[in-house]
Amino acid sequence: MRPAVAWYWRWAGAVAGVTAAAAVAWGFYGASDRRPRDADVTVEIERLKSRLQRQEEELAQVRPRLANADRQMQIDRAAAGDLAKQVKSLAFENAALKEDLAFFQSLMSTPGAREGNLSVNRFRLQPEAIAGEYRYQMLLVQAGQRLRDFQGTLQFVLDVQQDGRKIVLTLPPDPDRSAREYQLNFKFFQRVEGTFKLTPGSVLKGMQVRVFENGTRTPKLTHTLNVS
Numbered sequence: 001m002r003p004a005v006a007w008y009w010r011w012a013g014a015v016a017g018v019t020a021a022a023a024v025a026w027g028f029y030g031a032s033d034r035r036p037r038d039a040d041v042t043v044e045i046e047r048l049k050s051r052l053q054r055q056e057e058e059l060a061q062v063r064p065r066l067a068n069a070d071r072q073m074q075i076d077r078a079a080a081g082d083l084a085k086q087v088k089s090l091a092f093e094n095a096a097l098k099e100d101l102a103f104f105q106s107l108m109s110t111p112g113a114r115e116g117n118l119s120v121n122r123f124r125l126q127p128e129a130i131a132g133e134y135r136y137q138m139l140l141v142q143a144g145q146r147l148r149d150f151q152g153t154l155q156f157v158l159d160v161q162q163d164g165r166k167i168v169l170t171l172p173p174d175p176d177r178s179a180r181e182y183q184l185n186f187k188f189f190q191r192v193e194g195t196f197k198l199t200p201g202s203v204l205k206g207m208q209v210r211v212f213e214n215g216t217r218t219p220k221l222t223h224t225l226n227v228s
Contacts, residue, residue: 096122117143118150120209120223132198140211141189149187152213152220153177159206160198166205171196184211 103121121139128135142150156171172179181194198204204227211221 118211118221119143120211120221123209123223123225125207125225125227128195130197132200132202133195134197134204135193135195136207137191137193138209139189139191140184140186142187149185150213152184152211154182154184154192155210155212155219156196157208157210158196158198158204159208160202161205162199162202169198 100122119141121141123136123138125134125136127133136156140154155177158169158171160167160169172182176182184190184192206227207225209221209223209225210219212218213220
């Protein structure tokens with residue numbers, strides 16, 4: 001015959017058993033609850049990695065197209081700029097040709113001017129891209145009866161400000177008076193074009209054209225241009 005066990009010990013044992021069973025059940029539930037959550041996070045990470053890889057591949061494909069489009073845009077912009085310059089140049093040239101035509105038509109119809117009447121027409125002076133360099137253009141015309149060709153030389157007198165001082169320069173210098181670009185020989189007209197360069201820091205203030213006939217020391221024609 002087993003010894004009798006007090007009721008409170010039986011009650012304590014029952015409570016302990018229930019508590020142990022509850023702990024085991026909670027642990028099992030927690031473990032089963034954590035496993036699906038970890039798996040969900042892993043799946044999401046893999047999904048994001050895959051999406052990122054696809055976007056990087058798409059970006060790698062788009063970048064060359066964007067670069068090509070940018071280069072084409074620059075080419076188109078440059079072409080449009082060149083075309084605008086060409087149109088402007090042609091318009092300027094067309095206006096100059098019309099002006100020349102009208103001038104020569106009036107020149108040929110000018111009656112009875114005295115022989116050897118010289119004039120300067122279309123005198124243009126513009127700075128070049130190189131600092132201190134200038135390009136000049138002009139048209140020398142002999143009106144009147146034109147019984148003979150005009151032969152002579154051309155000279156420029158430049159008013160220049162340099163280092164705060166005003167100086168006068170003569171082109172060509174005396175040793176170069178026989179230079180070909182300064183020789184004149186024409187019956188009706190002669191186009192004259194060339195360049196000259198000033199020393200750095202110099203400012204051109206004015207320019208005078210002098211035309212000498214061979215055998216004379218006094219200019220047959222002087223023409224002054226105010227630059228600034």
